[in-house]
Amino acid sequence: MSSYLNQSVVLATAGYDHTIRIWDVLYTTCLLTIPFTDSQVNAIAINRDKKCLAAAGCSVIKLFDITGEHTDPLIGFEDHAGNIKSIGFQKDSKWLFTAAEDGLLKIWDTRTSKCQRHFGAKGDGAINQAILHPNQAEILYVTSTGHLRTWDLSTNSCIENIAVVPHSLDSISISLDASSLIVSSYLGSVYKWELINYNGSIQSSPQSSFKAQGKYLTRALLSPDGKRISTFSSDTNLRLWDASSFQLTCTLSGHQKWVWDGVFSIDSAFLISVSTDQTARLWELSTGLTLKEYAGHKKGIISVALNDIPCI
Template sequence: MSSESFISNTLEITPRQTMRGHTGQVHGVAHLPGGRHSITCSLDGLLRLWDLESGAQIGEDWRDENDVWSIALSPNGKTVASGGGDRNVRLWDVEARKVTGKWAGHSDVVCSLCWSTGGNRVASGSWDGIARVWDVDSGKTILTIKTGHEWVYAVTYSPDSSKLATGGDEENAVKIWDAKTGKLVETLEHESKVLSLAWTLDGKKLVSGSNGPIRIFDTTTWQQIATLGGHIDFVTAISLSRNNRLLASVSNDRTARLWNLDTNLPVGPLIYHGEKAPSTVLSPDAKVLVTACEDNTYTWDVHAILREAGLEDLLPIGINITLKNR
C-alpha cells in the first residue's frame, strides 16, 4: 500500500491540545509526576515545560547551548537528563530549571537516554556507536560498551536495571548487555535498523520498533513471540502503559497507533499525525498520549478512544489524573 492511500484511509482524530512554541523539530517528551505537565526538547536548543490541560507553556525556556535530541526524567521526577549535538549529557534541576551537571565522553550526537530504576545511573546511546553508563553522583563514565552499531538510536534499562538493551543500525539488531560488566548477553536480529525500545515493567517482554511490524520478545528465551503489523515505515518511538496492556507507537508513516497487548491488535482508528513524529509518551494513567513532530507537540484523548472501543479496562487501575475536557 502506498503512503498516500494509507493516509487517505485513516480517520481524522482531533488532538486535544496543540502546544506550539518550538522552532525546531521536537525530539523528546517526558511526563512529570502527576501527569499534568510535560517537558519537551527540540533541535532549536530549548527545553520547555507545558501544561497539558491548557496547552500553555509554563515559565521561560530552558536554554541549552546546542540542539537537544533526547531527554529522560529521573525516577523521582526531580532531574532531567538531556543529550544533544554537542555530544554532552546534561542534568537539569526540574524545579530550578537549570543545569546542574555536564558530562563529556561521547564523540557524536547523544540521541537516547535512560535512567536506572534506582536513579543512580544514566545510560546514554550515541551516533558514535557507543553506549555509556554514567554514575549520577560523580558524573563519571563507569561502563563503556562498543555496541557494534554504527549509530545507537535507542538504549533502555531492564526494570531491575540488570541489563541494557540497545538498538541501532549497521548490524540491524537489538543487543542485550549485562549492565554491570558490559558483556553481550543476546543479539536479536532485525531486517532494518532499530529506532525504539520498551521493556514491560514486569521484565518479561521487550518491544522493539524498526521498519514495519513492531516486535515483541520473551526475555526468558529471547524468542520473538508476537508482531504488531500496521505501520508502513520506521517506528520511531513506542510507549507502554504501567500495567503492560496498552502500547502507543508513532511512525515515519505519519501516524500514531494504540495497541491492545492482551490481543496484540490495534485499538481504535489510526491517529493521523500529518508529519513524521520522533517521540511519543503515554501519561502515567495512560489516558493521554503526547506526540511530538516538527515544531509542535500534540495531546490525544486515549481514554475517549478506549471508551469508544469498549476497552476502558485496558487502563491502569488506581491511577487517575484525567484532564478536563474543553
C-alpha cells in the same frame, strides 16, 4: 481494557509539525495542542504527577503545564548545540536530564532553568538516547560511536564504558526492576545484559543478542516486566519478541510508514507506537490488534510519552 483506559492516563505525541498533542486515550480526541515553534520535537516526557510535560527540539527545551488550557511554556532551557535526543524527569520533578547530538548530558533545575552540571566523554560523538536508571542515581546512554556508558550522578563521573559495536548504537531500554538492559543498532541487532546476577553492574560484553527482522531498526524497547522486547522498523511493522528466547511472538501491522517510537503500558499489556504516517496506535498485546488510533498531526510523529502510573 476499558478499566485501563478509564484510569488517569496521560498520552502525548509530538513530531515534525511543531506541535505536541495531548490525547483522550479512550475516545481518541485531542484534548490539547501545544505549539512548539522553534523546531520539530524530538523527545517528550511527562512527570510523575501528570501535571507537566517537557519537550526537546533542536537546541531548545521547554516545560509546559498540561493540566489546563494554557499552552505557553512555564520555562525554557537553552544550552545544547544541535538536536536534543532524550529528555526525562527525576521522580520528584526536581530536575530534568537531557542528552544531545553535541555529545553532552545535562542536568537542569526545573525551577530556575539553570544547568546544574554536564557530562560528556571526549570522542564519543552524538548521544543517540539516554535513560534514567530506576535507582535515580545513574544515567545510561548510547552513542554514535557504538559505546554504552553509565554516568554516576553522585560522583559526576563515567563508571562504565563499553564499546559494544564499531558503529552507531541508537536506542537503550531497561526493565522496571533494573534486572535487564537492552541496546540496539540501526543495522538490526539487539544486545541484552542480565544485571541481576552482577550487583547491577554491566559486564563488558552482552550476555546475548539477536538479529531483529526489518530493514532499518529505529528502536528496541524492553517491557517494564522484562518479558517482552518490541522492535520498531522502517518497514512499517512492530515486532514482539520473547525477551528470554528471542523468539518472534507477534508482528503488529497497521502503520503505513516508518515506525519511530513507542511506549509500553506500566503493566506491559499494551503498547503505543508512533509513525511517519502521522498516527499513533494503541495495541493490545494479547491479541496483536489495534484498539485505538490517534490522528490529527499534520506531519510525521517521532516521539510519544505515556504516564499511566496509578495515582496514590
